Amino acid sequence: MNETKTLRQYLRHRGLKVTQQREEIAQIFLGSKRHISAEQLHQQIREIYPKVGLSTVYRTLKLLVEAGLASQRRLGERITRFEPVAGDEHHDHFICINCGAIIEFENQDLEDLQEEVAKKHKFTILRHNLELYGYCQKCRRR
């Protein structure tokens, strides 16, 4: 498996250690079905490697994300925010991962395109959430 190598490379590159647990967790995770939570993964791992702790699963998942081998839904934000609904127009958000700024924008084409895709999949959209993470104008330079 090539991804195991990627992980090892990443670890060495950062001066981190290639441990048995990290390899076990990566192995199970990479072969797992999609959208798995840390705890689900922990369950699965325990069936084969009963000694691996939940904390280590969390820590290793973080490493996998950093190594580009995992993607994480629910980025940043850990609390729920609310906003008054002014008119009827919906807006989406840029979120700067450097300074935390939230920039709103609207784009009807984007909304239309979403509806089109939904129709293709026979899905009825009631609401949506689009978050674009990156650097705002100010934080672009580094």
Next chain:
Amino acid sequence: MNETKTLRQYLRHRGLKVTQQREEIAQIFLGSKRHISAEQLHQQIREIYPKVGLSTVYRTLKLLVEAGLASQRRLGERITRFEPVAGDEHHDHFICINCGAIIEFENQDLEDLQEEVAKKHKFTILRHNLELYGYCQKCRRR
């Protein structure tokens, strides 16, 4: 303020009571800046109505969302899920609010359009998260 009426209507319609706290919370919330958290709102409310409890703020925000007067970022999902990154292709998600199914899809036009909008706002996208909430094919009928 018209929105206050909307809330009253909504409450009566559901056989709920129009209470002082609900009106106070709605008043402050509707006049507040965007992206406020339950706790931030609670602080603001306390400055004027010191007796309102945090629980009531949470409960009232829920009602405001149901009444269509507030929108809530970070819908559904309360846990973080991870998935292996197979290739380089990104995908987005439909999430059924009835059965919880997560349906993946890819659409390059959507990605391109996002990039275009970002360019307009001088924002550099590193990653994004698009969640379309609604009913899947099975749950459409009701």
Next chain:
DNA sequence: CGAATTTTGATTTTGATTGTCAATATCAAT
């Protein structure tokens, strides 16, 4: 008003995630 019902708010509980720390494992240099 007064009874029936809902709501409130102080507090506790929940549940996911992160922090702590002594014991253990890894790795580079002997």
Next chain:
DNA sequence: ATTGATATTGACAATCAAAATCAAAATTCG
């Protein structure tokens, strides 16, 4: 292979937002 410096582990505790609890208070409507 052994050592020593350093990183990691796993059990457990701590955090933190959000939900649940429940007796006291407020609201509604006849």
